[in-house]
Structure formats: structure tokens, C-alpha cells
Amino acid sequence: MSHRTLVPMQSRRSVRKATPLLLPVLSVLLAAPVLVPEAGAQAWPARPIRMIVPVAPGGGADITSRLVAQKLSERFGQQVVVDNRSGAGGIVGLELLARSNPDGYTISQGGVGPLAVNPSLHAKLPYDPLKDFALILRAVSALNVLVVHPSVPVHSVKDLIAFARANPNRLNYGSSGAGRADHLAGELFSMMAGVRMQHVPYKGGGPAMTDLVGGSLQLIFATVSTAASHMKSGKIRTIASTSAVRADLFPDLPTIAESGLPGFAIDNWYSFIAPAGTPAPIVDTLNVEIARALALPDVKERLQALGIVPFTTARPAEFAQYLRAEIAKYAKLVKAVGITPE
Numbered sequence: 001m002s003h004r005t006l007v008p009m010q011s012r013r014s015v016r017k018a019t020p021l022l023l024p025v026l027s028v029l030l031a032a033p034v035l036v037p038e039a040g041a042q043a044w045p046a047r048p049i050r051m052i053v054p055v056a057p058g059g060g061a062d063i064t065s066r067l068v069a070q071k072l073s074e075r076f077g078q079q080v081v082v083d084n085r086s087g088a089g090g091i092v093g094l095e096l097l098a099r100s101n102p103d104g105y106t107i108s109q110g111g112v113g114p115l116a117v118n119p120s121l122h123a124k125l126p127y128d129p130l131k132d133f134a135l136i137l138r139a140v141s142a143l144n145v146l147v148v149h150p151s152v153p154v155h156s157v158k159d160l161i162a163f164a165r166a167n168p169n170r171l172n173y174g175s176s177g178a179g180r181a182d183h184l185a186g187e188l189f190s191m192m193a194g195v196r197m198q199h200v201p202y203k204g205g206g207p208a209m210t211d212l213v214g215g216s217l218q219l220i221f222a223t224v225s226t227a228a229s230h231m232k233s234g235k236i237r238t239i240a241s242t243s244a245v246r247a248d249l250f251p252d253l254p255t256i257a258e259s260g261l262p263g264f265a266i267d268n269w270y271s272f273i274a275p276a277g278t279p280a281p282i283v284d285t286l287n288v289e290i291a292r293a294l295a296l297p298d299v300k301e302r303l304q305a306l307g308i309v310p311f312t313t314a315r316p317a318e319f320a321q322y323l324r325a326e327i328a329k330y331a332k333l334v335k336a337v338g339i340t341p342e
Contacts (some may be wrong), residue, residue, distance in 0.1 A: 037286060045104065052108035056086040060306065086203035101276040116326035117162030120195075132314070133273040142270065142308045152237075156240075164196070291312040
């Protein structure tokens with residue numbers, strides 16, 4: 001099916017001539033973009049869109065996806081339904097996407113782990129990030145923080161390193177899945193600090209945080225969106241951030257790099273993708289509309305309060321270039337740290 005360019009459903013001239021009673025209706029129609037097809041074909045979107053989220057509910061990726069899905073639903077006049085398909089470090093959800101019909105009615109959230117790390121982590125990955133997907137937008141960067149259960153007698157990175165060295169393999173750290181940013185942060189920390197900790201992978205940041213609060217885990221390199229409410233309540237203790245520089249949201253919170261491990265930095269980003277072969281006009285429309293949703297004041301405010309910074313200008317080609325660089329970067333890290341699937 002071939003498509004023409006994105007056009008509004010009514011011209012401005014029509015609006016000027018409309019009666020006052022019709023103006024509210026026409027304004028809604030003008031606000032909703034639609035791809036007008038060739039004669040005889042159906043406009044897109046003409047039915048609900050499924051958004052696969054390859055993690056469990058509750059974490060930063062899930063929160064970001066649901067905010068975007070809500071705004072796209074309002075914009076398109078069609079429901080965008082979030083479908084959580086967690087498991088195997090994002091492989092379950094992205095394999096499902098790769099096998100989906102490339103008709104614009106199935107898209108997915110994709111993060112640094114499933115897209116940039118998994119190619120080096122798995123010899124037989126059931127998808128190729130650069131060949132099996134149409135890259136829509138690198139959407140946001142999420143701040144990760146090192147948090148510990150209050151029972152762990154540490155209040156700084158140096159305290160944690162000293163305690164871990166004195167108690168090898170006694171500390172269990174959780175993650176949202178093998179190969180994800182929080183797992184990478186734990187492995188990089190262990191390597192640079194010369195300590196041994198036990199990794200416990202989960203199907204999302206939410207379930208891992210539940211066990212940290214409950215005391216089954218001792219620490220997590222968690223997204224702020226997952227940890228925020230527990231940080232405020234005092235149920236967990238915040239030690240440092242994993243970013244290269246201090247975050248604007250927490251100017252008094254030191255980075256791990258400045259707290260004893262110079263050079264430590266992990267960037268946790270989320271994106272949106274579609275099956276390879278999805279028509280370019282649909283990919284371009286989704287790129288523009290997701291970026292628009294992320295730039296809305298209420299969305300931006302909600303995300304930034306959770307340490308999630310939106311990107312609103314990147315085009316699909318720029319995302320492809322960035323992803324290639326990320327795959328190469330994490331291939332070196334996986335080899336250096338010796339991460340294996342769990």
C-alpha cells in the first residue's frame with residue numbers, strides 16, 4: 001500500500017467558512033493527523049494500535065510508554081493499547097515485534113539492553129536490531145541511581161566498596177533483566193571496584209524494587225522512576241547516580257564516578273520501534289507525534305520529575321546512527337566485564 005504525505009482533514013479555508021457550531025468539531029479534526037491513502041485504500045490509523053512494552057509494569061520504560069500511548073490515543077482518535085511482554089531481557093517482546101505485520105498497527109518500546117547490549121550477549125538472538133526493526137525515535141534518557149536497603153550499613157560509594165570487599169558475594173543486587181542498564185551498571189561497578197556481588201535478574205524494574213523494599217535484595221542501580229516514591233518515604237537509601245555528571249534533578253547527589261570510581265557512567269535510554277517494512281510515511285508520522293507527545297508540558301514535567309529527560313528532535317536516521325555506535329560500545333563493555341546470559 002502506498003501513501004501520500006500527511007495532510008489535515010479540512011483546509012483552513014473550510015474552517016473560516018464554517019458556522020460557529022461546527023468550529024469545535026473541525027478543530028478536533030484538524031488536531032488529529034491522518035495519512036490519506038490512494039483511492040480505495042484505508043486511512044491510517046483506522047483501528048487500535050498495539051504498543052509492546054518488553055518489561056513488567058511499574059518501571060521507567062513502562063511509565064514512559066503509557067504516557068506516550070495516552071497522548072497518541074488522543075491525537076489519533078484510536079486507542080494505543082500497551083501490551084507488557086516481559087522476559088529474557090527484552091527478547092520476548094522484541095521477538096514478537098519482529099514477527100508482527102509491518103502495517104503500522106504494532107509498535108514497541110525498546111531500550112539500551114534489548115537493542116544495544118543483547119547482540120553481544122546472545123550468540124543466537126532471534127532478531128537483528130538494525131535489520132528487523134524500523135527505528136522510530138530515541139525517546140528519552142532515564143537517570144539511574146544506586147539505592148540500598150536501610151539494613152545495609154553503608155552511606156556512600158566508598159562505604160559500599162569497603163563492605164562488599166569485606167563480605168564477598170553477600171550482597172544481592174537486582175535488575176530489570178540480564179543485559180539491561182541496571183545490570184550493566186552492577187557489573188561495571190563490580191569490575192571497577194574489585195568486588196563480588198550476586199546479580200538477581202527480574203522481568204522489570206518494578207518487581208526488583210518490590211523485593212528491595214522487602215529486604216530480599218540489598219541494592220539496585222534503579223531508575224528514579226522506579227525508586228522515587230521509596231526514596232521519599234525512606235524505605236530505601238540513595239547513595240549516588242550512575243550518570244557521568246550530576247543530574248539537575250538531584251544536584252546534591254554525587255555520581256559514582258566522583259565518589260571513588262572515576263570514569264564510571266551508564267546511560268539508560270528508551271526508544272520506540274516498529275517491524276521492518278513498516279511504511280516510511282507511518283514511521284515518519286510516529287516519529288513526529290511521539291516527539292510531540294514528549295514535548296507536551298504535562299508529559300515533560302511528569303518525566304523530568306522521575307529523572308527521565310525527553311529527546312524531541314531526533315529523526316529515524318539519526319537514531320540508526322546512534323544505535324550502531326551504542327552496539328559497538330557495549331560490545332566492548334560486555335567483553336571486558338564478561339557478562340553472560342542468565
